[in-house]
Amino acid sequence: MDQDYPAILHPIATLEGHGDRAWHVAWNPVKPLLASCSADKTVRMYAYTPSTSKFSHISTIPTGHAKTVRAVAWSPSGATLATASFDSNIGVWAQEDAEDGDSDGEGVLNPTSEWECMSLLEGHETECKSVAYSPSGNLLASCSRDKTVWVWEVHPDHDFECMGVLMEHTQDVKCVTWHPTEEILASASYDDTIKLYIDDPQEDWYCFQTLSGHASTVWSLAFSPDGRFLASASDDGTIRFWERVQEHKWECVEILEAHERRIGSISWGKGKPLNAGEESLGWLASAGDEGAINIWKIGVVPSEKDPSRKAITHTLIAKCVQPHDIHDVNTVAWCPRVGLEDLLATASDDGVVKVWKVAPS
Secondary structure, three states, rough: OOOOOEEEEEEEEEEEEOOOEEEEEEOOOOOOOOOOOEEOEEEEEEEEEOOEEOOOOOEEEOOOOOOOOOEEEEEEOOOOOOEEOOOOOOEEEEEEEOOOOOOOOOOOOOOOOOOEEEEEOOOOOOOOEEEEOOOOOOOEEEEOOOOOOEEEEEEHHEEEEEEEEEOOOOOOOEEEEEEEOOOOEEEEEEOOEEEEEEEEOOOOOEEEEEOOOOOEEEEEEEEEEOOOEEEEEEEOOOEEEEEEEOEEEEEEEEEEEEOOOEEEEEEEEOOOOOOOOOOOEEEEEEEEEOOEEEEEEEEEEEOOOOOOOEEEEEEEEEEEEOOOOOEEEEEEEOOOOOEEEEEEEEEEOOEEEEEEEEEEE
């Protein structure tokens, strides 16, 4: 670890158990749970105590997927978990005897209760790469190597209806993510572009803008916590920041030379002030193939070209070299829960999930 920065990434938990590479992690938004998925086709569930940050494995979901589980996503209620698999299917999981949001914040409801597959969503022709719930929880998005993005409407009793099959990309779609407060969907692809979609009340879901500029595959996307900006990470080693300048128009306002090689994952969280009175747009975590995690404090200042507009600022506040030794980091993910915004989880090719705390150096 390099301590020439105002903060350090302090490891607080090393969670072993997957029998193959760990691809993705997801923090439950309301309960003290962390889920991880792997090429071993399982999902491992960890409980933690917020006051002490102690993590413990409480269950393993075999999933029944025939191939790698590539991504996981919690519903906003925290009651349902979606799994995206290379077998082209999406599983929807819940505890049959659990109630939405029933948690005291420290304990986990029915920690020994089994997770059941409530729905299996079929339709993609090949590997599913990403899955995400909308902020309302009424929609689920998925994407695949088959070049499509699907939007599913969530009905009672874990019933799902396909509302749109979006075929805008010309290559493998790597990632889908939702705006934090609106039903705006973004997707990233091997075709080097980002697509933005909305629902037309009179017709169907459609792409209202294509964001171009990256020189290679776009691997990961993250909206700012306030929804004003979108960050995109690419094989070209850069992170681009796109600002919403009109209701249906986004423009690139900053290019960050963030890593020497491919950036496989980014996550944009609220973060915590390192100094009293400090303000920012949050913290952006990025993981690069050269074997480093960077933590950036993101801010805005008046633009020199147009004082009526804002310009993005980025300050590298922490850097961790070889967080998983020689192994690639596949995912970085900030904890979204209030008071825990300084916790970061990572998943790696070594099959290990680690939890880190950002602390002043």
